[in-house]
Amino acid sequence: MMTHGDKMKRSIVLLSGGMDSLVTAAIANRESAELCFLHANYGQRTQRKELWCFERLCEFYRPVQTKVIDLPWLGRMGGSSLTSKNYKSTGDDQPGQIPNTYVPFRNAILISTAVAWAEVIDADSVWIGAVEQDSSGYPDCRAAFFQAMQAAIQQGSKVANIELVTPVINMSKKEIVEQGFELHAPFIYSWSCYIANELACGTCDSCLLRQKAFLSAGISDPIKYKE
């Protein structure tokens, strides 16, 4: 549970298009015989760019199966600045506070969907690029949540052996960049900006986290930022 020991037969990777899920895919690629990629449009502001990244990553990693699902009702439900018309930072770095970019229980919905697909296509693992330590304090990005979801999967799915894998959960953003660099992950096809679909803004909390990570790893970020 939550570790990656033996080589997986068939792995489903939840691929948002962000750099954490990209590096998760790179690790899954190393440790799986077959990859399957799952992406969700949920009305996030940068959904067009994230889907573009997903498509490029499908071309790059050549998964045996891919699936894009639409959850427009999740964005319409509200409760997140990521899916609302206007983004306003609440300061992702304030300890103990959940940023307004948190999307209600999104990871549970995505994991449940991936497990449903895993049952149908006989995959033995579901990979998600959640980060706990060096992240923004989302409740559904904590190791304790994934442990509880793993138990729910074991109890409630048709096949009891689907493993939930979170390979970057304890990494810092710097370590994620280093790990991706080592595995030749194509960071050019990853997107972190909360706001823009063309040039990354370079000023939102997520752009700042990404830039800091590349800077501290001493690696240059291949994507372009607004001047």
Place this chain on the structure above:
Amino acid sequence: MMTHGDKMKRSIVLLSGGMDSLVTAAIANRESAELCFLHANYGQRTQRKELWCFERLCEFYRPVQTKVIDLPWLGRMGGSSLTSKNYKSTGDDQPGQIPNTYVPFRNAILISTAVAWAEVIDADSVWIGAVEQDSSGYPDCRAAFFQAMQAAIQQGSKVANIELVTPVINMSKKEIVEQGFELHAPFIYSWSCYIANELACGTCDSCLLRQKAFLSAGISDPIKYKE
């Protein structure tokens, strides 16, 4: 957890249109200050009729908020005779076997969605009409699964106090009919048939279970069956 003690402030009921969820709604109605109803179209063969039932139940119970979500990708994913073109009974009553009407990890997807909505509208409970004992052996209808999901909700959601309530989990189908009758649940607006959208077929496993339940409770089923 899983019991219903004090009166709930605001309850979200997952309402499929079947009789188990209808009776769950009737119980939630008695035990909640405010009701909210959530329904999902997921490509099931009788989705049109189930949505019709949902709409009538909204008129009957007058929830303060309602939401219908579309999960067309769940049906397209396959893995269930409920969402495939042709239904063929595998014998829902064979012990130890999961019937082919099982929809992959559906309840986890629905519960996760309801919890997301609960966070946004500040509901304190999510109600689901799953039946374990007198049911068809679906893995995501077992009490152990709901206990595990309750733990995942506690760990992964923004508010830690959303309660997952399964009031009919240990009832027999006969007891569910009796309970609904006592609470004046409008069974005329419930649908069990796996196949038809107009007159219930009276021959699929679900129609047979329903007819047996009404018969053993000594209550007449108000819906019409094909001659």
